[in-house]
Amino acid sequence: MSQNRPISSFIEKHYLHFNAAALVDAAKGYKKHLAEGKKMMITLAGAMSTGELGISLAEMIRQDKVQIISCTGANLEEDIMNLVAHDYYKRIPNYRDLTPEQEWDLLSKGMNRVTDTCIPEEEAFRRLQKHIYELWKDANDKGERYLPHEFMYKMLNSGVLKQYYQIDPKNSWMIAAAEKNLPIVVPGWEDSTMGNIFASYCVTGELKPTTVKGGIEYMTFLADWYTQNAGEHGIGFFQIGGGIAGDFPICVVPMLHQDLERDGVPFWSYFCQISDSTTSYGSYSGAVPNEKITWGKLSIDTPKFIIESDATIVAPLMFAYVLEW
Known part of the structure; x- marks a missing residue:
């Protein structure tokens, strides 16, 4: 086994059949795609940020192994929540055995559970709320409008959160993305904690709904970005999970072809999905x-x-292979 790339060597030796072999084939295809000078989109569904995918994804960003990300609003915010409140998180390995009464007890303690991990409301949600509200309010009062991830970048780049950091910043994919000003698409951002909080300020009249740009503006941005970056050979599409994080951006190609009737737009030129969705259920994701x-x-x-x-097992292994760890 190579001492310079122990994980990659282990994968090549042992991952020979079934889903394991598919992992190797897809990882090799990913590397080939990049070696040919093509760009890659990664899409994040589920609770990958709470699952601390940032440990490997941040390095993928730093080493230019991904050029654009599509993610849910939850993944956008939960990486930053983990950054500033990690010490307050609580892991519950026996989550399958919890009674409704025990779940209620977690709620009363401000611990919102995601599978085996509880996110602390006060230290995570409310800590971010204080600072993101100031950015929303400033933009609102000036009549300025920004995309959801742009507000997050402003918050990270301002340095206001550094006092709270509880993990090594190199393990935050949002910090790595902000440092590169990596393009991000966040479809359905309204379906997130920060989206709900923003909506509450709109109900009270403190903020205007138009201060945060929405999904149509993300799609028009993506149409321009794809056109400018696809060249003759297209962009790669690496999908983690299913849902809107993948379904939304993949549609930009048929929109360019069928709705804008543009000639010469290349199809997505690599596709990989990590999923356990069942096709026979009529699932888009599967x-x-x-x-x-x-x-x-x-x-x-x-x-x-x-x-x-x-995906919590497969994605870090694939990233390790691409990074030649």
Whole structure:
């Protein structure tokens, strides 16, 4: 086993069949895609930030292994929550055994559970609320408008959160993204804690809903970005989980083709999804890649990979392979 890349060497030796082999094929395809000078989008669904994917994803960003990210509003904020409140998180390994009464007790203590991990409301949600509100209010009063991730970048780049850091900043993918001003698409941001908090200020009349730009403006931004960066060969699409984080951005290609009727727009040129969704249930997220051909998202020649497994296990291993760890 190579001492310079112990994880990659282990994977090559032992991951030979089934989902393990699909992981290797997809990782090799990812590296080949980048080696050919093409760019890659990573999409984040689920609670990957709370699962601390930032430990490996931040390095992917720093080493230019990803050029754009699409994520849910939860993943956008939860990486920063972990950054400033990690010491207050509580892990509950026996979460499957909790009674409704025990769940209620967690609520009464301000501990919001995500599988085996409880996010502390006061130290995480409210700590960010204080500072993000000031940015929202300032923009609102000046008549300025920004995308959700741009407000987060402003907060991180201001340095106001440094006093709270409880993990090594190099393990925060949002810090790595902010340092590079990495493009981010956050469809359905309203379905997040910060989105709910923003809405509450709109109900009271303190803020205008238009101060934070929405999904249509993310799609128009993505249309321009894809057009400017796809070249002749297209962008790669690496999807972690399912849902809107993946379904929203992948549609930019058929929109450019079918709705704007632009010629010469390349299809997505690499596709990989880590998922356990079941196709026979009529799931968009679990649709096999070939179905996406019929929607004008992928071409016949697009390399296509499906890894039916747990993304919290698979994604860090794939990133380690791409990084040659």
